Amino acid sequence: MSAPLGGDRLTLDIAAEDRAELEVTTAAATLALRGPTTEAAIYDVRLTAGEHAHLRWLPQPLISAAGSNLRQTYTVELAATARFVLREEQLLGRADEEPGHLVSRILVHRAGRPLLDQHTAYGAPEPGWDGPAVLGGHRAVGQLLVVDPRLDVPRDPVLLGEGTKDGGAVLAPLEGGPALLATAVAPTSSALRELLDEAHAHALTH
Template sequence: MRAHALIVAEADPAGRTRLVDVRGEVPLLPRRTGSRADGGAVVHLVGGAAGPLGGDELTFHLEVGEGASLEVRSVAATIVYPGNGTSRLAVTANVATGGTLHWLPEPLIATAGCVHIGTSTVDIADGGRVRWRDELVCGRHGEDPGDARLGLSVRYGGKPLLEHEFAVGPSAPGWSAAAVLGGAGAIGSLLEVDPDLKPEDPRVLGPASAVLPLAGPGRLTLSLLQQA
C-alpha cells in the first residue's frame, strides 16, 4: 500500500491557527480535534486500517507557517505488522519563523517478524519551536520484537542540529545489550527546540533517563522502560 498525508497550518490576522490543507489516505487519516490554549490547532491521526504492514510505503508532510501553532497526536498506538517486505514511514516537517510544532503520537509497537524503517526530517527556521516525541515498544506482551529502525534528522536555521537513530530486533546487533537497551522493553525520546532555552549541562533524571543539551537551541531527553 502507498499512502500520503498532508497538514498545512497558517496563522490568521488575529493570531489564530487555521488549517489550510488537511488530507490523508488510509491508514493515515488526520482529523482536527480541537484547539490549544495559544490558539493553535490540534490534529489527531485516526487509523483507517491496520498498518503499517510489510511492503507499505507511507509519507506524511507537515507545514507550519509563520506564527502558526500545530499539535499532532494519534488516537492509539501504531502497530507494525510483518508482511511482504519492509514497511516504511517517512515524516517531513517544515516550521517557519515564529511557528510551533508539537509532534506527540502514541508509541510505535514493533511486532515479531516485522521489518520497519521510520524516518523523520525536520527543518526549523530561526525562531521556530518544536517538541518531537518518538516512542518504540519492543514487541507486544511476551513477544520479541521484529526489526525496527527509527531515525530523526533536524536542521535549525539551515544548520544541522541533531542526527539520532535507534534500532531494535534481530538485525540490530547488540540492541538488547547492557550498553544499549539493557533489557528494557521500550525506548522514548523527546526533542525540544526553542530559541528561549538556556544553556545547560547534561542531567541524569534517573537510572534510565537523561537530558542531553544540543549544540544549538535544543535538548534531547532519552528514557528506557524496563520490563516488569
C-alpha cells in the same frame, strides 16, 4: 493504526506556517506488523515549522510486533525562531513476544544547519541491541526533542529516574542550537511516558 505492514510506504507531510501553532497526535498506537512480503515497510514523517511557529509532534507509541520490518524516518526543517517538540515512543514487541526489526532516524535542520542526526536500530539481525550497553533488557525506548530560542542558555546534562527499577533517561543540550534531547529506556510504556514527561517539564522550568 494497524500499519505499516511489510512492503508499505507511508508518508506524512506536516507544516506549521509562520506564526502558526500546531499540535499533532494520534488516536491510538501505531502497530507495525508482518506483511505479505519480507521487504521493509517505509514510514516517512516530514515536519516543517516557519518563523515564530510552534509545532508539537506527540503521537502515541509505535509498537514493533514480532515479524515486522519497519524503517522510520523523521525529517524536520525549522526556522531560526521556530519552537518545536518531538516525542517518539517505541515498544519493542507485544506481551511475551520478541520485537520485529525497527530502524529509526531523526534528521533535524534549524535555520538551514544540521542540529541532530540520530540513528537507532532494534531487533534481529541488529547486534547487541538488547545488551547492557543499549537497552539492558528494557522493551520501551523513547526520545524527546525540545527546540526553543528561550533555551539558549548554558545547560548541563541531567540524569532522570536514576536508582529506580523503572528505567532512566538523560536530558542533554545539543551543540549548534537552543535544543535539548532526552533519551529514555523503561520496562513499560507508562514508565517511559513518565520519564519523557519529567524530561519535558525539566527542560522548560530549569
